[in-house]
Amino acid sequence: MELTLERAPAEFARPRLSLAFGARPSSPAADPMSAVPQPPARPAVAAAEPIFLDVEVPLPASLAAFGAWTRATATGNPQGPTIIVLGGISGNRFVARNPDGAPGWWPGLVGHGRAVDPARHYIVGVDFAGDASGRNAPTTEDQAQVLIAVLDRLGRGRADTIIGASYGGMVALALAQRAPDRVGKLVVISAGAEPHPASTANRELQRRVVALGLDSGKGDEALAIARGMAMLTYRTPDEFAERFAGGIGGCCPQTASAPGAYLRARGRDFLAVMSPERFLSLSASIDRHCVDPAKITCPVLLIGAESDQLVTPAQMKSLADRLAGPAELHLLPCLYGHDMFLKEAESVGRIASSFLGA
Structure with a gap:
């Protein structure tokens, strides 16, 4: 099924999209997406035409150093499980697809027939908040607040799953610690409780x-x-x-x-x-990232690379041992080290599929 902007609900319709980080609409007051939508119905059997939404998300006042807003996308089946997908610091909100219909930046994991499938899942991508002047660094807990704002903007009480790789995995852990009621489970790829x-x-x-x-x-x-x-x-x-x-x-x-x-x-x-x-x-x-695994109680699937020099296998094992909730660890042999999640995305997807209930 083709994803098109025209299938978006009226309250999400937008005249044009901006790919640039921080490219604010010229007339915020006239922005038709200023109203927060009501949560959609979630029937037991998910069957709906996929949608593609690109929304502006106001940031909490406590994050004013990182701007007044960010952007997020929602792609796929609005009646399916909500899955937030996050990558490293250069990842953006177009994880599932771009506005022109081209695949997003993680096609081996996200896409038709993949572990995260727009026919079955409501897939959320997020632009991380950052200081455009370079003078301030957010914490991963700050980014967790961004995810909460995104869920609120989309009318979702929680994410059924957050899949986070590298920095995104750190942010997923931070959200599970800060607001355990806003996430069901985590897939954490090549991320630890603290930096090496x-x-x-x-x-x-x-x-x-x-x-x-x-x-x-x-x-x-x-x-x-x-x-x-x-x-x-x-x-x-x-x-x-x-x-x-x-x-x-x-x-x-x-x-x-x-x-x-x-x-x-x-x-x-x-x-x-x-x-x-x-x-x-x-x-x-x-x-600045640091979480206490003993405070994270949701189920967590951990995937790392045996060859990772940035987040070592020992860090992944330590995180698995210290998590308070159920934890499952997979360390993959891989030539590509930390970039395993991009270069071996299909292998990651095969492991994640059963965890996601596919």
Whole structure:
């Protein structure tokens, strides 16, 4: 079934969509989505035409440092279970599909015939709140408040499941601790109860590079370098050895290597989805993350990679051991390290399907 904007209820209709973070409508007072919709009926048998909604979500006053609003999407069956799907700091609300109908950013997990299916599920994607000036970093508990605001905006009492990978997994854990009545269960992928010290040190170096770039008027170049540094923690030495030759071929110290060219390309791509200032805010947010697993009582499915250098298998095992509720841990052999959730999304989906009740 094709998802179209025209199938959205009238109270959600919007003249046009904005893909940019922080691109506020020119006339907020005239925004037809200002009224909060009533919760839809949830019959025992879910059978409805999929919808696609793109809504503005007012943020609580306590989060004023991160703007007045964010955006969220709701895609799929409005009578099905509500599943919030969150990725890393560069993930956005278009997890299931884009406004033009193209697949979203996690097609191996979310889509027709996948573990999270718009024919069966009401799929919610969220833009994380961040400080556009780069001076303030939200906590993951702050982002949990954002999720509550999104659920309220969509007229949903709770999420049946939150699937969170990397930073999104941290936010899912924070919500389960802060507001256990607003979530049924969690799928946490490559996220721990707190950051690993080595990972914090690496991110701090990245933030120093970006801050130096902003001070010198070269923020974009600095962010591209920082992204390359981050990719070395997202992937594994084994993958680099399989794909590239080491060394450089010229006498100039700035001669590009084969793996260096790859990292430069990834850095340039990152500029399309992230500003230097937003990166500072959200990168530091990762290092402000801390939850007490003993306060999380809902069922949690944990999925990690044996090769993850950023969130180690030991961290995943520690989290599983300390959770107060039922916990199930899967550590997958994977060449791609922390990026396992993107590169091995179908394997993640096979594990998650039974947990989701599919």
